[in-house]
Every structure is written in structure tokens, then in C-alpha cells.
Amino acid sequence: MQIPAFTPEHAQQLSTFLASHGQAMTLPQSQGYLFAVICSPEPLDVHQWLEVIIPDTQGQLDEQVLFAFMGLYHQISEQVYETGFKLPVSLKHHDDNDSYLDLDDCQMWCQGFIQGAQAYYNKLSQVTDLDTALLEALQTAYASLGFFALEADVIAAIAKQNNLSEVQLAQSQYELMGDFALGFAELIEIIAVQSGLYSEEDENWS
Incomplete structure (x- = not known):
């Protein structure tokens, strides 16, 4: 699967999607959570961390939404291990x-x-x-x-x-x-x- 680069459009897509699911994390919560997961000595697979971010979906997500999440994960991972991590939130x-x-x-x-x-x-x-x-x-x-x-x-x-x-x-x-x-x-x-x-x-x- 070709993982897309995470764009501002993906961020808006995920913000809207997460806001429509009452038990889901927000996008900033998801970003903080994935940062911690990526740094973990106990890596989680995709379905495990998706279930935490969006409970009760059993991994059944629209393909575009799934690709956006994968792009977000890849962006954070690349920053953590290669390019230098930048906080996605600001005061x-x-x-x-x-x-x-x-x-x-x-x-x-x-x-x-x-x-x-x-x-x-x-x-x-x-x-x-x-x-x-x-x-x-x-x-x-x-x-x-x-x-x-x-x-x-x-x-x-x-x-x-x-x-x-x-x-x-x-x-x-x-x-x-x-x-x-x-x-x-x-x-x-x-x-x-x-x-x-x-x-x-x-x-x-x-």
C-alpha cells in the first residue's frame, strides 16, 4: 500500500471525521497518542491503535479515512526517527x-x-x-x-x-x-x- 504524504487536507478530513464520532479522540489527541505509540517499546498494529482512537469501529473505516490515518502515522514516525519531531499544536x-x-x-x-x-x-x-x-x-x-x-x-x-x-x-x-x-x-x-x-x-x- 502506497502511504500518502499527510497534507492539511488530510488533517481537515480527519478532524471532521473524528468530530462525527462521539467517543473518538480529537485530531490533537490522536497526534499525541500516536507519538507515544510510535516511541513505545511495545509497538501496536494499525487495528489496535485505530480502535483506541475510534472505539467500536472494529477497523471498518472508509478507505480514504484509513489512508489519511496511515499518512498521519507515517508523518509522525518519519519525524520521530528521521527528520526531527515538530509539535503539531501550538499555544x-x-x-x-x-x-x-x-x-x-x-x-x-x-x-x-x-x-x-x-x-x-x-x-x-x-x-x-x-x-x-x-x-x-x-x-x-x-x-x-x-x-x-x-x-x-x-x-x-x-x-x-x-x-x-x-x-x-x-x-x-x-x-x-x-x-x-x-x-x-x-x-x-x-x-x-x-x-x-x-x-x-x-x-x-x-
């Missing part, structure tokens, strides 16, 4: 209004990321003889990539604790997300192999 704020901040897209991406990464994060972070520096790197990366999934009052409390405005904190955390996303797959691979739970031969790391 929305007005330069002339320091109190305005829309975190919705970032929040949804982080929610999807946590849903995709939580199981293997929990497994890896509980390895007793894991190098301390690697464990700290894993914990920091996971917290950063899931930051905007925190409740609004928690984010506000963190900002106050650090004498920052919520806008300043959000901008700082967004930049950290981008930095950690670049190396997250490599970090997971290193930790997974060191944990003894996985071997490079068993997995499909690129």
Missing part, C-alpha cells in the same frame, strides 16, 4: 493581552500522549536497578510531555509558586515539550534495553 495567545491563553490544543495533545505512554512509562519507571540519571530523565520527559493535561488550577498554582504568569509558564513548558519530544524515542529505547524487559532484537525501533 494560542495575544501579544497585546498577557492574560489571554488558549491551551486547548496542547491540552488535547498531552492527554493523547499520556494515554499512549502511561502503560510503558509505569513499567519502565518501576525497574529497580535502572540508572538514576536515566530514571530522572524519563520522569522529567514524561511530566513535560504531559504537562498541559494537568488541571487548570494546578497549572495556576505551579505558576504562582514559581513567580511566573500563567502565560510565561505555558510558554516555557511548551518549549520544553518540543525539546523533550525530539529525544523521547531514543530515551525510551535506551531505558527499555537497559531495563532488561525488552531487547533490541525483539522490537521494531528504527
Whole structure:
């Protein structure tokens, strides 16, 4: 199957399709979830991750929609392992209004990321003889990539604790997300192999 390049038209197609299915993820949630899946030491096949994104479809999707999803998966995978990952979501704020901040897209991406990464994060972070520096790197990366999934009052409390405005904190955390996303797959691979739970031969790391 020739996988198409993922285009803005595909993004709009998937947004519309997902919005029409009440139990489905949004597109940003799907993007965060697939990023986590692609970085996972336990790869999922297409039908497994589609069932999470769009429950109760049993993989029965229109061919165009399926091709768009495959294009999205391929785009994220290519960025993760070849060209450098770029967050598909951004903060929305007005330069002339320091109190305005829309975190919705970032929040949804982080929610999807946590849903995709939580199981293997929990497994890896509980390895007793894991190098301390690697464990700290894993914990920091996971917290950063899931930051905007925190409740609004928690984010506000963190900002106050650090004498920052919520806008300043959000901008700082967004930049950290981008930095950690670049190396997250490599970090997971290193930790997974060191944990003894996985071997490079068993997995499909690129």
C-alpha cells in the first residue's frame, strides 16, 4: 500500500471525521497518542491503535479515512526517527493581552500522549536497578510531555509558586515539550534495553 504524504487536507478530513464520532479522540489527541505509540517499546498494529482512537469501529473505516490515518502515522514516525519531531499544536495567545491563553490544543495533545505512554512509562519507571540519571530523565520527559493535561488550577498554582504568569509558564513548558519530544524515542529505547524487559532484537525501533 502506497502511504500518502499527510497534507492539511488530510488533517481537515480527519478532524471532521473524528468530530462525527462521539467517543473518538480529537485530531490533537490522536497526534499525541500516536507519538507515544510510535516511541513505545511495545509497538501496536494499525487495528489496535485505530480502535483506541475510534472505539467500536472494529477497523471498518472508509478507505480514504484509513489512508489519511496511515499518512498521519507515517508523518509522525518519519519525524520521530528521521527528520526531527515538530509539535503539531501550538499555544494560542495575544501579544497585546498577557492574560489571554488558549491551551486547548496542547491540552488535547498531552492527554493523547499520556494515554499512549502511561502503560510503558509505569513499567519502565518501576525497574529497580535502572540508572538514576536515566530514571530522572524519563520522569522529567514524561511530566513535560504531559504537562498541559494537568488541571487548570494546578497549572495556576505551579505558576504562582514559581513567580511566573500563567502565560510565561505555558510558554516555557511548551518549549520544553518540543525539546523533550525530539529525544523521547531514543530515551525510551535506551531505558527499555537497559531495563532488561525488552531487547533490541525483539522490537521494531528504527
